[in-house]
Amino acid sequence: MGKKISMAVIRRLPKYHRYLKELLDKDRKRISSKELSSIIGFTASQIRQDLNNFGGFGQQGYGYNVEELYAEIGKILGLNMDYNTVIIGAGNLGQAIANYSGFEKSGFNIKGLFDINPRLIGLKIRDLEIRDIENLEKFVLENDIEIGVICTPKEKAQEIADVLIRSNIKGIWNFAPVDLTIEDEDIVIENVHLTESLFTLSYLLNEKNK
Amino acid sequence: MGKKISMAVIRRLPKYHRYLKELLDKDRKRISSKELSSIIGFTASQIRQDLNNFGGFGQQGYGYNVEELYAEIGKILGLNMDYNTVIIGAGNLGQAIANYSGFEKSGFNIKGLFDINPRLIGLKIRDLEIRDIENLEKFVLENDIEIGVICTPKEKAQEIADVLIRSNIKGIWNFAPVDLTIEDEDIVIENVHLTESLFTLSYLLNEKNK
DNA sequence: TAGATTGTTAATCGATTAACAATC
DNA sequence: TAGATTGTTAATCGATTAACAATC
Numbered sequence: 001m002g003k004k005i006s007m008a009v010i011r012r013l014p015k016y017h018r019y020l021k022e023l024l025d026k027d028r029k030r031i032s033s034k035e036l037s038s039i040i041g042f043t044a045s046q047i048r049q050d051l052n053n054f055g056g057f058g059q060q061g062y063g064y065n066v067e068e069l070y071a072e073i074g075k076i077l078g079l080n081m082d083y084n085t086v087i088i089g090a091g092n093l094g095q096a097i098a099n100y101s102g103f104e105k106s107g108f109n110i111k112g113l114f115d116i117n118p119r120l121i122g123l124k125i126r127d128l129e130i131r132d133i134e135n136l137e138k139f140v141l142e143n144d145i146e147i148g149v150i151c152t153p154k155e156k157a158q159e160i161a162d163v164l165i166r167s168n169i170k171g172i173w174n175f176a177p178v179d180l181t182i183e184d185e186d187i188v189i190e191n192v193h194l195t196e197s198l199f200t201l202s203y204l205l206n207e208k209n210k
Numbered sequence: 211m212g213k214k215i216s217m218a219v220i221r222r223l224p225k226y227h228r229y230l231k232e233l234l235d236k237d238r239k240r241i242s243s244k245e246l247s248s249i250i251g252f253t254a255s256q257i258r259q260d261l262n263n264f265g266g267f268g269q270q271g272y273g274y275n276v277e278e279l280y281a282e283i284g285k286i287l288g289l290n291m292d293y294n295t296v297i298i299g300a301g302n303l304g305q306a307i308a309n310y311s312g313f314e315k316s317g318f319n320i321k322g323l324f325d326i327n328p329r330l331i332g333l334k335i336r337d338l339e340i341r342d343i344e345n346l347e348k349f350v351l352e353n354d355i356e357i358g359v360i361c362t363p364k365e366k367a368q369e370i371a372d373v374l375i376r377s378n379i380k381g382i383w384n385f386a387p388v389d390l391t392i393e394d395e396d397i398v399i400e401n402v403h404l405t406e407s408l409f410t411l412s413y414l415l416n417e418k419n420k
Numbered sequence: 421t422a423g424a425t426t427g428t429t430a431a432t433c434g435a436t437t438a439a440c441a442a443t444c
Numbered sequence: 445t446a447g448a449t450t451g452t453t454a455a456t457c458g459a460t461t462a463a464c465a466a467t468c
Contacts, residue, residue: 005417006434006435008434008435008436009435010410010413010414011406011410013409013410013413014403014405014406014409014410015406017409018387018405018406032448032449032450033449033450034448034449041389043436043437043438044437044449045436045437045438045439046435046436046437048449048450048451048452049435049436049437049451049452051451052450052451052452056450056451058449058450058451059443059444059449059450060442060443060444060448060449060450060451061443061444061447061448061449061450062444062448062449062450063448063449063450064450076413077409077412077413077416078412078413078415078416079409079412081416083412083415091306091309092302092303092305092306092309093302093303093306093310095302095306096301096302096303096305096306097404099301099302100303100404102387102405103405103408106405106408106409108408108412146415147411147415170415171411171412171414171415173407173408173411177228177312179251188411188414188415190407190408190410190411190414192402192404192407193224194307194310194402195224195228195312195313195316196221196224196225196228197383197400197402198313198316198318198383198400199223199224199227199287199289199316200220200221200223200224200400201357201381201383201398201400202287202288202289202293202318202381203220203223203286203287203288204220204381204398204400205288205293205356205357205380205381205398206287206288206291207215216458216459218458218459218460219459242424242425242426243425243426244424244425253460253461253462254425254461255460255461255462255463256459256460256461258425258426258427258428259427259428259459259460259461261427262426262427262428266426266427268425268426268427269425269426269467269468270424270425270426270427270466270467270468271423271424271425271426271467271468272424272425272426272468273424273425273426274426
């Protein structure tokens with residue numbers, strides 16, 4: 001394995017991917033780190049450093065081929081593959097994620113939607129039936145589910161995480177406002193802590209008034 | 211004004227706030243940086259450094275008073291105040307945010323919910339009527355709205371941001387997958403880029419398999 | 421008092437930026 | 445070829461960790 005890539009670099013990759021897609025849609029053939037810098041807001045130096053963690057995608061005197069770089073970053077991000085996904089918690093947030101077509105387009109295929117509420121079980125979101133959370137473990141095991149999206153209240157989140165872990169999930173996208181405890185080092189967790197994000201905005205709002 | 215607080219520190223504050231709330235709910239009276247470290251996962255040294263950016267909240271030989279520290283961090287985050295808020299885009303995500311009681315409890319009062327879709331306009335979410343986006347500018351101006359939450363598709367996000375800016379918004383919580391352009395230095399933006407978060411998970415998923 | 425633990429300075433580590441030789 | 449721009453090393457900057465005197 002090569003040298004460890006820092007999280008700072010990793011979290012910039014999706015932004016490169018997004019801006020390169022825009023350039024591609026505008027039929028741009030090539031771009032220099034300097035011009036990309038002016039668009040994306042990172043320094044040209046940082047862009048070249050970031051990209052060189054993964055390979056020499058550019059060419060001296062020319063810059064980067066937009067289409068090629070977009071594809072390469074997609075591969076680095078694992079977007080050339082499909083991922084079987086389940087969503088646990090079919091409230092507004094779970095439904096919002098289930099309904100967002102962008103995720104499916106990127107290869108995150110939602111195979112199941114689960115809830116504990118009997119009034120929701122059986123309903124359909126798009127062509128996806130809401131299932132009883134009792135069946136989660138079996139479903140994940142039998143359908144090669146790799147990603148579990150936790151959209152439950154915080155009280156249930158750890159319990160659900162435990163079920164997912166037992167059924168050999170590979171990654172958890174956690175929207176509950178808790179930090180999950182996961183023993184297995186191979187399981188990856190990505191948190192979306194909305195309250196923390198809102199509180200950060202609140203801090204900045206008040207900082208400005210000083 | 212004191213020395214500039216780094217974003218790294220600021221983004222840890224909500225996490226302190228959350229864990230202190232848990233301790234408070236368990237009736238813990240005091241805590242040392244060392245024990246807090248073992249719970250929250252930052253080093254004790256970092257915790258003391260972080261807190262000392264804002265004041266000497268602790269006491270040698272004793273540690274920190276949980277209730278006092280919780281209140282202090284709440285004040286630093288601006289959670290001792292109320293914020294009039296509007297949500298633009300009443301799809302699943304906008305509704306999810308409108309329905310989440312935690313935000314209201316923290317002082318983020320949702321005063322209006324707007325959409326462009328005639329089939330949604332007039333419907334009620336909790337006791338909040340979905341209004342025509344045409345009336346957004348006037349509403350924000352007349353109701354002292356400080357925070358706008360953008361939950362529209364990416365194509366509309368900049369346009370909505372421009373309306374909000376014209377009506378003297380103070381902060382924008384942006385869920386659309388774009389980087390908004392804001393001239394006014396005093397307006398703060400906090401992005402929740404869900405796709406970037408998911409792609410980061412995807413990267414980590416594949417990194418583990420190498 | 422003795423022990424515990426902070427606040428704070430100094431040391432270390434890591435990430436970003438600058439510089440420039442290599443080369444297209 | 446001359447100009448442009450990368451890949452990469454070195455310098456700088458900033459954040460984290462360690463250490464410890466102050467003090468409750």
